[in-house]
Amino acid sequence: MAGQHEVVIIGGGNAGLSLAGRLRRYGVKDVAVVEPKEQHFFQPLFSHIAGGRASASEATRPQRSVMPRGVEWVRDSVVDVDPAASTVSLASGGQLGYGHLVVCPGLQLDWGKIPGLAEAVHSPAGASHYEFGLAAKSWTLLSALKSGTAVFTMPAGPIKCGGAAQKPMYLACDYWREQGVLQDIRVVMVQPYPTVFGVPGVDEELNRKIAEYGIELRLNSELVSVDPAAQTARIQDHATGSTEELHYDVLNAVPPQSAPDWLKATKLPAAGDAGGFVEVNPQTLRHARFPNVWSLGDAAATTNSKSGGSLRKQTKVLAKNLVAVRKGKPLKQKYDGYSVCPFTVSRSTVVFAEFDDQFQPMPTIPKVPTWKETRLSWIVDRDIFPQIYWRLILKGRA
Numbered sequence: 001m002a003g004q005h006e007v008v009i010i011g012g013g014n015a016g017l018s019l020a021g022r023l024r025r026y027g028v029k030d031v032a033v034v035e036p037k038e039q040h041f042f043q044p045l046f047s048h049i050a051g052g053r054a055s056a057s058e059a060t061r062p063q064r065s066v067m068p069r070g071v072e073w074v075r076d077s078v079v080d081v082d083p084a085a086s087t088v089s090l091a092s093g094g095q096l097g098y099g100h101l102v103v104c105p106g107l108q109l110d111w112g113k114i115p116g117l118a119e120a121v122h123s124p125a126g127a128s129h130y131e132f133g134l135a136a137k138s139w140t141l142l143s144a145l146k147s148g149t150a151v152f153t154m155p156a157g158p159i160k161c162g163g164a165a166q167k168p169m170y171l172a173c174d175y176w177r178e179q180g181v182l183q184d185i186r187v188v189m190v191q192p193y194p195t196v197f198g199v200p201g202v203d204e205e206l207n208r209k210i211a212e213y214g215i216e217l218r219l220n221s222e223l224v225s226v227d228p229a230a231q232t233a234r235i236q237d238h239a240t241g242s243t244e245e246l247h248y249d250v251l252n253a254v255p256p257q258s259a260p261d262w263l264k265a266t267k268l269p270a271a272g273d274a275g276g277f278v279e280v281n282p283q284t285l286r287h288a289r290f291p292n293v294w295s296l297g298d299a300a301a302t303t304n305s306k307s308g309g310s311l312r313k314q315t316k317v318l319a320k321n322l323v324a325v326r327k328g329k330p331l332k333q334k335y336d337g338y339s340v341c342p343f344t345v346s347r348s349t350v351v352f353a354e355f356d357d358q359f360q361p362m363p364t365i366p367k368v369p370t371w372k373e374t375r376l377s378w379i380v381d382r383d384i385f386p387q388i389y390w391r392l393i394l395k396g397r398a
């Protein structure tokens with residue numbers, strides 16, 4: 001056994017570090033985070049990088065510098081969990097024992113699920129802002145386009161911040177308008193659902209911007225294959241069953257996503273959950289079958305739309321419930337399904353969507369119409385929020 005800890009957290013991303021910091025603040029002395037990456041990423045900025053509104057360096061910091069004080073960082077990857085023995089196996093060969101386990105390794109990007117997609121995003125005309133190493137390439141391609149066709153795609157199924165698929169598109173359209181070339185560019189957004197996002201009020205604002213930029217919105221549709229050499233994207237319309245080949249000059253694609261494969265192979269997901277998410281009670285965030293296992297963030301089988309914003313609430317609920325269990329007290333905290341998506345609808349304005357797990361509006365400040373396009377929401381999203389993330393959220397203080 002490589003070690004034994006009161007709490008072991010799998011994944012030092014948004015969820016893992018916020019929770020580790022909060023548990024320390026609540027008096028848990030022995031917290032270990034297993035995380036293989038030397039760099040920590042603030043993923044919401046990937047959209048801004050792809051839209052030419054942030055530099056790549058703003059989205060990353062050394063993992064060492066963001067690890068909350070007093071938390072042990074295990075630089076390794078978990079490859080298996082044995083919930084009966086309360087141990088995790090590490091890629092290096094060792095094992096860690098735990099009193100409580102919190103599983104939050106995020107999502108994997110399933111490039112291989114769409115034939116040709118992996119090759120396409122690494123080819124000269126393709127990119128994706130869902131991969132840090134490709135986000136800057138998105139902006140290189142989008143900003144160089146003077147005429148032709150730009151295709152943006154979003155897959156079906158749970159993904160990180162669903163609305164983020166659209167963000168670089170609006171940023172690019174506003175740039176093309178500034179450059180006087182927007183009318184020479186055909187912009188196509190392919191998305192799998194029957195409306196542009198699904199939240200009343202937000203949809204009206206997004207549809208207004210889509211009309212303003214002249215974007216062709218393909219609803220109920222998905223990218224099913226790509227031919228990178230010919231620069232063609234095959235789009236299927238699920239409503240009619242028809243398919244269409246679109247030639248593109250730039251393709252910015254979001255890949256299908258699911259829980260990491262190693263997690264799918266453990267006993268932690270519910271039988272039959274193809275996404276492989278950890279089977280938790282969506283309110284208490286405690287595992288449905290293993291009482292000393294918990295999960296939050298993108299890898300948890302909660303009912304909300306996956307986002308960092310939802311973690312601000314989940315972290316408090318899980319930390320308080322875990323501490324209560326350690327003291328033999330009942331679980332009192334319940335996560336309410338809140339989520340958020342800030343749509344960068346221009347280079348200086350944002351439509352701020354806050355909603356519940358039924359996609360109904362759930363504003364933090366009642367009666368303030370945050371879903372309306374404003375400059376203030378841009379400032380909060382682009383300038384203030386990254387600071388809150390690095391200084392407070394990752395320390396478990398917000």
Ligand SMILES: Cc1cc2nc3c(=O)[nH]c(=O)nc-3n(C[C@H](O)[C@H](O)[C@H](O)COP(=O)(O)OP(=O)(O)OC[C@H]3O[C@@H](n4cnc5c(N)ncnc54)[C@H](O)[C@@H]3O)c2cc1C
Nearest residue numbers: 011013014015043044077078105106161297298307308309
């Ligand atoms: C392009 C983009 C834009 C986004 N925009 C927004 C936004 O505007 N607002 C918003 O609220 N959210 C946004 N999000 C979503 C947000 O970033 C995620 O919801 C959030 O990061 C989820 O946190 P997490 O800790 O669950 O996963 P992550 O932050 O992805 O962290 C998971 C961590 O687990 C580690 N890990 C993986 N496998 C293992 C293993 N086997 N062993 C140990 N560690 C492992 C990973 O290295 C990683 O560090 C966006 C995401 C993307 C990609």
